[in-house]
Amino acid sequence: MVVLKSVRPAISCSSFGFDGDQLVPPHKVSFVNLTLPASLLSVRLSSRNNAKLSLVQATKESSTASTNDSAAVFSGENLHQIATNGKATNIVWYKSSVGKVHRQEVLQQKGCVIWITGLSGSGKSTLACALCQALYSRGKLAYILDGDNVRHGLNRDLSFKAEDRAENIRRIGEVAKLFADAGIICIASVLSPYRKDRDACRSLLPEGDFIEVFMNVPLQICEARDPKGLYKLARAGKINGFTGIDDPYEPPLNCELELPQKGNNCASPCEMAEIVISYLEEKGYLQA
Secondary structure, three states: OOEEEEEEOOOEEEOOEEEOOOOOOOOOOEEEEEEOOOOOOOOOOOOOOOOEOOOOOOOOEEEEEEEOOOOEOOOOOOOOOOEEEOOEEEEOOOOOOOOHHHHHHHHOOOOEEEEEEOOOOOOHHHHHHHHHHHHHHOOOOEEEEEHHHHOOOOOOOOOOOHHHHHHHHHHHHHHHHHHHHOOOEEEEEOOOOOHHHHHHHHOOOOOOOEEEEEEEOOHHHHHHHOOOOHHHHHHOOOOOOOEOOOEOOOOOOOOOEEEEOEOOEOOOHHHHHHHHHHHHHHOOOOOO
């Protein structure tokens, strides 16, 4: 038995979402919410305007749209599309009526990812904190994805083997993409030694929204700092595959910003943060 649970008013759809406050002629899309047996694959309803309702695949509760000429099932951005992505099958993308542009209008800023890369001890986390503080003082919302912090939770199951390091960066890139889509300025402070992994994260975002910041500090200076004592352990052979010692670091070739160490002089974290903020202002990220 098919049970009609509710009928929602007709609404019009646009590329930016639903215009729910506008009156729509009856021939446009209307929605019904049905409770259906799991085995039911299709059902038709008729009315004075010969409306048809058809389900491609029914679940216990399914939402579908009816039109006066042909049935349409809304599955995110594309109609009638059930996708396979990686190991996930039978998945669809559902597009919200509130999009990135709307969230940016609320926050009065544009979402982006500031990807800070460099050797251990180059000052990535220090810059990330100074930048987050500087943005906060300007009334802008930012969030830091620190490489070590993420390994306390989301990536706690990953080691430092090559394949796990790649997966670590992939996950951080995907989360950073979500923050940017939310309209937030995401600051990813991650060693990320390999270009291909950083480039893969860049490819997840629209052109210009991935801002690569290279902390160009020589190995000898980073090793002299050694804030976590990791270089000492690596030199003693207690850590294998440590970047800069027995594993390579591939510097960016075309990064948006490079913050170099000049001799023994190093700009303060606040000064470096202002360089990044100047770039954000120039590119229009600090306004909606």
